[in-house]
Amino acid sequence: MIKMTPAVLLIGAPLVFWAATVIVVIIPIATMDVGPSKIWRPWTPEERAGHKLYVENGCSYCHSRYIRVNDWGLGAERIAEPGDYSQEVPAILGTERTGPDLSQEGGEHTDGWHTAHFTNPRYTRPLSLMPAWAFLGRRNIERLTAYVQAQGGTMADERVARQQLWNIQAAAAHRRGGEDGSIEWLHANIPAVWRPMPNPYPATPPALGRGQKIYQDFCLGCHGPMGDGTGPAAQYLDPPPLNFTTLRRHLVEGRYIGGIFYYQIMNGVTGTAMPYFKRELASEKIWDVSNYVALRFLGYTDADTEPFGIDAAYEPVWANPYKPPVVPGKPGPEETPGKERQWE
Amino acid sequence: MRKLAAFFTRPNGSALAFMIAGAIWFVFGTSFGLISAIDLVAPDTFQNFAPATFGRIRPGHVNTVIYGFGFMTLTGCGLYYVPATLRTRLWSEPLGWISFVLLTGVVAAGPVCFASGVSQGREYTEYPWVLDIILLAAVFITIVNLVMTILKRCEKELFVSVWYFTGAFMWFFFLYAIGNVIWSPPAGALPGIVDSPILWYYGHNLVGLLLTPLAVGAAYFVIPRVVNAPIYSYALSIVGFWTLVILYTHIGGHHILQAPIPNWLKTISMIHSVGMTLPVFAVLVNVWMTARGRIGRLVADPAGRLVFAGTVWYLITCVQGPLQSLPVIQRVTHFNNWTIGHSHIAVLGFAGFIALGTLWHVLPLACGRRLWSGKLVNVQFALVLFGLTGFFVVLTIAGLIQGESWNNGFTIYRIIPEIIPYMVIRLASGLFIYAGAWLGLYILFRTLFNGEPLGASPEALVMASGATLAGPDGAGGGGERRSDP
Incomplete structure (x- = not known):
């Protein structure tokens, strides 16, 4: 019968933990660098500033940023690839879709539509549950708009x-x-x-x-x-x-x-x-x-x-x-x- | 000055501080949750009041209930029961206090940061880098305190609760540092998609390797004491402990099963997720068999009832968990309110119920006063149970509606009107939980200030409560069940 002694506990428990951590953390870090995908392009400073706002204001709690295989019924034109997120820090993918997926949002609407929508989403979408972001100010809404219009890389650029x-x-x-x-x-x-x-x-x-x-x-x-x-x-x-x-x-x-x-x-x-x-x-x-x-x-x-x-x-x-x-x-x-x- | 020194070296002082903070954070955390729920019913309620915006209040809710309520309450209980079962005192009360002050500072500063738009944004790792470092310092100090307490113990055997409590802190220290990519400030993230497996390795193990071992350890302490019987099986305790850390550590990938991550990572996460049934049933069989024939006594005790209900929530959560990790089921349940229902029965149902039960069991022992009102604890149990059950049921239904509709080609916007009624009932259910949190705070302070003194000194109570668990072979396993006193 295995007995739990202080040595087994204090040394064994972290060891087992690290063995698993090597597999699911260290190996991915070492092997998952796939490089940019075909539609990837670097962000402009304006888009980068928008990404920062997106991260800090918790947009990712309601919006995902990857289209799944089973989203075809929603008319998806492209399933997400690992290289779409190249060099992004942090590449927040999202776990919830209270709002729509944004990974191919760029160019779906005009900048003006986004300005109205960020100011108060119910202006353009009367049923929306999204918060009004008017308090961020006109300048930040421009940055967020630039960021959203870049979602989809070069595919978004074509739509824009x-x-x-x-x-x-x-x-x-x-x-x-x-x-x-x-x-x-x-x-x-x-x-x-x-x-x-x-x-x-x-x-x-x-x-x-x-x-x-x-x-x-x-x-x-x-x-x-x-x-x-x-x-x-x-x-x-x-x-x-x-x-x-x-x-x-x-x-x-x-x-x-x-x-x-x-x-x-x-x-x-x-x-x-x-x-x-x-x-x-x-x-x-x-x-x-x-x-x-x-x-x-x-x-x-x-x-x-x-x-x-x-x-x-x-x-x-x-x-x-x-x-x-x-x-x-x-x-x-x-x-x-x-x-x-x-x-x- | 001497008075101050005496205050910070009083036995169980830091344990009590953690428990009081936990009860206060429960109120704050559910307040933030309430505001979030209002945002999802009527999004213009707090229009242009930035701190109440959903995206800024939600991290306040999540972080405060996990680190403030769950983590700090269960830590307070553990700082009592670990020395108690080792028949000693906490190695250093001042270190306990330092850890308390640091952790409280982090939990208090977090929502202020989020409300003002300062956040790392990755779910559960939102605390800014400086707070990360302070939190890690608090955890490290507690590890030192625990190791020294174990080394200076008077009881030869380590009771199973001690394994879990110590394990939780040792794992959490590394987990937090890795998950927050602590070596890369200020973003606390790695560039590119590889950040996601790391984030969800952390996100899942925050529950799996922090809240789960803390709650299981607490249940292992409370249930045998309430039913006055030794742990059913030492072997099951061993199996449950080691399979937890072996299996749980691997399964974060199931949160991003549909994202573009390598297939081998997805496979590992699914296999280990299904394997999670092993530690779950090892623990549940062990604690329920410990109470076999005395379940009546367990649920008659206000604290025991909460802990027992927590183990039932654990069962429901951990039947759902492995199923949700299967792609065919996740196709429906992912990205919607099903997951929100699931996460609430894990954190509030399992860890939260056990934290509350253990709080009401340990508080009288730690402060030397009888629980002010068992009846009010039962009311709290009813409020939180009713609220959480309603919450879980409506969010699960809403999630199924969303998931099935999307798979049938309906857009997100078309489905919003379908889920609004459920968002309203969720808000109503949440009010019951919120009332339970306030009631808990009330019971806590009435006990501390008006509870009938137990007579014995706190130190004597520590020894007495630990002794109850020391079965014939010390760790409680394999011995005869003692007859009722």
């Missing part, structure tokens, strides 16, 4: 460059022609196949109810409760968020096109703060919120109008009761209050 390329055009269009200029520029950049596409699904009260919920959870922060682009985030964004009501002056095919709403929500408007929502919202939800925006702020939706092909199996018998706007360049016809109450 795309954002900047389109931002120049989008901002210039707004400076040239204000809200009308923005809408003209947007309409000019819609793929032709989407332009004549009406919303194929009926604007029934349940569908509009879903649309309203989606609008509140996703759109409110920028486009505002009146749809006039004056949400709390708007002050940080260039170009500013779209004012839906001005669409009355910019009819396409004599109406507001459901397909254009759908395309912009699904795909986002790169170069502006409008993100793509194709990962967040299923197809039905995007059509629903399109119907909601069109009806709520413009009084007309082209839902279920020609060409509508074969109705989907679930659709109730529904005929579009809304009159298309008639006079281009002037406000559309007054809607009757009764119609609006149908779904409110």
